[in-house]
Amino acid sequence: MKVLLENQAATELFAADLAELLKEGDVLALSGDLGTGKSTLSRALLRHLAADPDLEVPSPTFTLVQTYELPRMSVAHFDLYRIEEPEELEELGLDEYLETGVALIEWPEMGDKTYWPEALDLKLTEGTKPDSREITLTANCESWKNRLERLNARRALLAKAGWIDAAREHVQGDASSRTYFRLHKNGETIVFMDSPPTGPEPLLASGKTYGETVHRARDITAFIAVGKALADHGFRVAERVAVDADNGLALLEDLGDHTIAENDEAVTERYELAIDELAKLHGCKWEPELECDGKTHQLKQCDFEVLITEAELYLQWYLPHASSEPVTQQMSDEYVAAWKELLAPVLQTEQTLLLRDYHSPNIMWLSEETGLNKLGLIDYQDAMIGPAAYDVASLVYDARVDMSAELQEHLLQRYCNLATKHKHIFDEIEFRKAVAILSLQRNTKILGAFVRLDKQFGKPKYKEMLPRIRNYVRRCFDLLGDVKLKKSYKVILTSNETRQSDS
Incomplete structure (x- = not known):
């Protein structure tokens, strides 16, 4: 070269x-x-x-x-x-x-x-x-x-x-293989995103890779298609400046560095607006096939295979890290069966667009805008069709910030009030239970994923969030009561660990 x-x-x-x-x-x-x-x-x-x-x-x-x-x-x-x-x-x-x-x-x-x-x-x-x-x-x-x-x-x-x-400025990326840098020229800024196609992965027992099983985006087509669909429905996403879809490269509008959290603390009025945005999103009709730039992206279904494959990261990575107790086949079988019983009714609830990682790092705060345009959405390429409670759980149990039980209840009640007002049928008791179950599933996955990032990929910084996530797991079981799945979490539930966020 x-x-x-x-x-x-x-x-x-x-x-x-x-x-x-x-x-x-x-x-x-x-x-x-x-x-x-x-x-x-x-x-x-x-x-x-x-x-x-x-x-x-x-x-x-x-x-x-x-x-x-x-x-x-x-x-x-x-x-x-x-x-x-x-x-x-x-x-x-x-x-x-x-x-x-x-x-x-x-x-x-x-x-x-x-x-x-x-x-x-x-x-x-x-x-x-x-x-x-x-x-x-x-x-x-x-x-x-x-x-x-x-x-x-x-x-x-x-x-x-x-x-x-243009001058280059490195931007800290996320846990994925994507990389970013900011470009400065004549007083303007844009963001360069490099989203390489996924490489080879080991096969699971099913014969599919982890990414295939949980419907992770394989290339930039999903990002472009979901972004266009969101924009068409009036949601604020970064405008495209230029795209090289074949190589997974894009120049995007710069939405800044401010999110709905500040200094790892939730800003109440911003989270309230994020809840309002979810209520609007769940009121839209979403087609499973998204067209963009002559290509079609099919939104996959969030089903039991997706959720249990993610939840099994807890057995594969977190338990070996936290306990000397080996994970036996019987423990694994009981774990899967307990999750199946817990998730079955949740998967029958209202289905909508599920953004998947709807939490503080991916919701930018645009203070100069008005209304819901104050929220700029990023990192939505792994969107699926699934339970409406999932993204509510992702936001209310935000793994990146300490969320008090009082704030969680306030946000959840705000959503329920909006849903009751605008939907013909809304079962608040059923929805609240679905949020608790999906919060448990999501934080279970995160426990395993963050240990894996440390052990397999040499990214130890994510382990700093484990105490917060364990507290969220405890909170979920407080809401769910004595379910069969509880025995699989004794290493967390019997811990004497305390944090301010326990209050």
Whole structure:
């Protein structure tokens, strides 16, 4: 892959694009004659990772290595120009740095390439115009080959949309494989979303993958189609600026950084409006087939297989984490049977569009708007057709914020009042029980999923929310009483753990 960089600014923007693709264990081997821009690219890459345009980046020419503990990953910046023997790399501790971060190596030809066989090779040469440079990128492994293809597709969409020269700002993503960054240009901002098609997954006993079983979106088509359907019904979603559906890329209107929560606390009036929005959404008629840009997306049904597959994450990941007690086949069979009994009546209740993750991270607060337009919806690509109580449960038992029992009751009663007013038939007692059951199912899934994110994917930050979620589980059982499923949760229900949110 070759890229022409017309000036220093273009080199710095390319470095930011490259930084967005880095993973722990990567090596960037940066070569080129003196004055070709190696230091410019290195400095820009480090400053982007640090989210600090003024970060001091001294040359490691004399120290040989300069290390940076940055928020997203650690980086070791090597300059091998002065080493006399390649074996000196062992003394510099390259292997140790790669265990937890990234290595950026200038003058790699002075070392030994066998130390970084899967590196991305970057060679800078002078261009035909003053200050221009040409960079040649060579992938030495499949991972970098795939990432360079995405880099090329990303930059092609930016160029086509007229945003290639915009400043880049990293945006913290979610637990999915999607990544985001914000673009700034002439006082305007938009958001770049990279939603790659799902890769291969292990098969479950059913012969399907987890994603197939629980109806996770496989590509960006679902996001585009559901977003259009929501907009057509008058709900506020980010407008599309440009889309490359084949590669799962989109430039979107920037809805900002403010959500309906502040400092991990629920803002009552914002949550009230979110409840009002659900009441409106549940009053709309939703077609299961959604058309957009010449493609059709079929909304799948939220059935028992979906809910029990999610709930089994608790047995697979959370119980082994929280208890030394092995999960036997009998325990698993009893668990599934108890859930089937509990969920059967819920799945017969009113069916509507189910957004699935209707909670604070995905409901943006647009203070300058009016009415329900103050709420901007994101992350709805996994929507299904299912029980109306599901999204109410997702909001009222928001895993990201401490919700008092009083606030939960206030929000639930607000929804019930609206439903009673606008629906011909509404059974409040039945609905409240469905909310408690689906809240238990959802928080059960989250317990397992968050432990899995730590154990399997090295994302420990989600475990910080486990105490809150356990409290929600206790609250659900307080509402449901002595159901058969209760015995499967004794590790939580017999705990002495307390939090302010217990009140």
